[in-house]
Amino acid sequence: MTRQAAPRAAPTLTAPLEARDLRVGYGAGDILKGVGFSVRPGEIFTVVGPNGSGKSTLIKSVAGLVPIREGALHLFGQDITGVPANRRVDAGLAYVPQEHNVFRNMTVGENLKLATEFLSASRVATHTQRDKVLAMFPDVAERLPLLAGNLSGGQRQMLAFACALMSSPDVLLLDEPSAGLSPKFVQEIFAAVQTVRESGVTIFMIEQNVAAALPFSDVALVLVAGEVRLVTPADRLLAEHDLHRLYLGEAA
């Protein structure tokens, strides 16, 4: 990991997260066909798009779980395009997967412990960080000795959140935080997202549930068929644009 990466075209200011012309795919073709964006500090940046638009591939490639074929990814100006997932956490990028987001065969306490055990010393959560995280998620704090696999979907999502925050990330990646949760929990989750943002963490999330996510978002990116269709302040997306027409491929 070189600190001063990509001498050409210095990233604008030092955006917490910036992607340029990302091409990502699994087999022959590319799923992401040149995706670029720039997330500003302290912002909640939400990617929406129809099924199969590549949202999931996008967040996985940012997390480092799917290799980037072309393009560049910068974290605070540092090139992390080729950095493996397990070292991106050290760089300050935490990821909450959509499902299978906790280790089910371990207790809640073990899950939290494991969240920082393998990080470099600078990331290892201090006790204050642990206390802060547990205070933010009382539901999790109450259940430390329980097996994570026995938690409800909502509690698991909270635990996954808590684990990601243990590493005191600068940027938090959320893969459909509301998926599979009851409406009550959806509100709770997004409230938690906002609390996290208020503590200075920049948030990049993908979300299927546009109606629930937009009120909590600052910027929305509409991804259709692996390409960026529109980037707009979140509150203007529904007011000024027709989402269905965007999804169907008409220009904004």
Next chain:
Amino acid sequence: MIAQLALNGLITGMVIALPAVALTLIFSILKFPNFAIGGMLTAGAYLTWVFNTLAGLPLIAAAAAAALAFSAIMVTSDRLVFRPLRDRGPITLLVASMGLSFILENVCRLFFGNLARNFDIPISRPYRVADLRINPEQITTAVVTLLAMLAVYLILRHTALGRAMRAVADNPSLAAARGIDRDRTILWTWVLAATLTALAGVLIGMDRAIDPMMGWSYIITIFAAAILGGLGSPVGAVLGALAVGLVQEMSILVIEPQYRQAVSFVAIALLLLFRPQGLLGQVRIAR
């Protein structure tokens, strides 16, 4: 008679437990059934024999040296054989592991021939306790296996490596997202598996003799034990091994000794009919 058979069965089961746990660890972390376990057993025994008779180390020191050397061999084998195929699916890896087994076995044959070898240890007479005949080797086996199992348990439950192994076994991509280096975890898994298998090779070599085919006569039983316990569960593999050992020995009461392997197959077939996930395996739901 029955008590004697039960004792022998338990000891046999304990020996099998070592490679069965190794098999189950490899399976849960690398996701393939490692047929090289037979060749590994043979190679571990021969390495110990080299350190014991050729280098003249006492058996315990020879076994320790062999475990170290064999760990290095298996880590190298992983680099050369399994790592390039890592994401090719279990069948490819299974076939590769068969190939590795042949290589390990035939390297032993190349250097040491087909003749059976024995460790340089004094021949000792069995103890008599009540009506039971207990060989000193059986006591050694029991002590070594129990210590090894305890060590594996402590490693898996209470060390960072154990948590990393359980994490990678459960969910490799989440483990990566938590900062766990999969390749390093795999490396240590091979060290653990190589050590356990080499120890079993030594115990078997003490009990019978060391020959190039020794791995083959155990491979089915080892697989049976691991499957019986539910592949992926170390505690299950131990229980499965004890069950297979007991059933094989006890079966002598009703059928000819040469059919005892068949008995464990029948037992496995019956168990898997009623409990397909094995004794302690988790129900896998295909999506």
